[in-house]
Amino acid sequence: MRQNLLNEVNVIKGQIIKALSGFYYVKYNDEIYQCRARGNFRKKGINPLVGDFVTFQIENETDGYILSIEERTSYMVRPPVANIERVIIVMSAKEPEFSLNLLDKFLVKVESYHIEPVILVTKRDLLSASECSEIEHHLAYYTSIGYETYFVSNLNAQSYDTLVKGITVLAGQSGVGKSSFINSLIPDANLNTGVISNALNRGKHTTRHVELIPLQNGYIADTPGFSSLDLDNIEKVTLKNMFPEFIAIADGCKFRECLHINEPKCAVKSAVEAGEILQTRYDHYLQMMREIESRKVRY
The missing domain is CATH 3.40.50.300 (P-loop containing nucleotide triphosphate hydrolases)
Structure with a gap:
């Protein structure tokens, strides 16, 4: 099967199923090819990820080079x-x-x-x-x-x-x-x-x-385990959108862009006081907000 592909066409599409030590293992049908990424990927700041659908060029029966990465859904x-x-x-x-x-x-x-x-x-x-x-x-x-x-x-x-x-x-x-x-x-x-x-x-x-x-x-x-999380991709004004129970009642806030912290007539704060929103959830929201604000100060 591999030899037939090599004889017929040497550019095909597959999916990266493993990344290890600079190599990307790309699956095409039931075959796995050990590939490296093109040198210009690094220059462009492109990093292939496990799960990516890619176009790759077959060099021999077991190896190849990744030529392009298809648009990601997430x-x-x-x-x-x-x-x-x-x-x-x-x-x-x-x-x-x-x-x-x-x-x-x-x-x-x-x-x-x-x-x-x-x-x-x-x-x-x-x-x-x-x-x-x-x-x-x-x-x-x-x-x-x-x-x-x-x-x-x-x-x-x-x-x-x-x-x-x-x-x-x-x-x-x-x-x-x-x-x-x-x-x-x-x-x-x-x-x-x-x-x-x-x-x-x-x-x-x-x-x-x-x-x-x-x-x-x-x-x-x-995946490798880890014990800490950063919020570098989240902005102060968007953090509230990561809490579904906040989104569900945000229309009840007096201000459209309410951050649910110091604003008067805030539906979220009222729900916390009424026990409808878990106090720890709100406390963690405030804690994460402070972390984001601290990041802005540092940078």
Whole structure:
């Protein structure tokens, strides 16, 4: 098959399914080609991403050069994946500890790229009944504002392959169970699940590159773990648009461009006071606003 392609035509289209050490592994039909990007990509500031549809030139039976990248429907920088349909934000109930602050930052980051987020909280079995009840209470709020949420003990207990649609990215701290989730979907993946560091309360990074793993409904992206998020692509005036419950009632604010901070007759602040908007969500909004303002001062 490879030799026939080489004889007939040497410029074809495919999709990058893995990036590692400067090489891009491009899938065409059932064949994988190890490709490098053209030198002028770097000059133009173009960086091919896993998930990109590309035109590439076949050099021999196994290698090629990427010539161009098709327009992306979406992309993220951290993790670096293009044409994403949804992001599963994986949080753990314990080890590392569940954090609403971190969850909200993940949600805001995903919303900023106009990608659908899904919330998956793992390690339920490590909590007491009262601790489980507290997390369930929080997740009920996120469900009420439109997010798909799951709170699980054993990822092997039931099938979660329906969560994967198109290119689906797993995002979350190291050690929360991303690799375990993939292993539950694809036992043959045999990904290193790592060991939690009790001293640091976070996992060691067990994934060293970005790779798309095929499933029945699309691809799941196994990506390097990370424990911090920046808001560099979000402006002060647009942050409020990353909170769906703010958008739902913003028409009730006195001022059209209300930032929901100091303005009078603000529908969002009223909803917070009435308990209709989770206080922690609003507090995290203010915290992120301060972070954005601090960034403006620095630069």
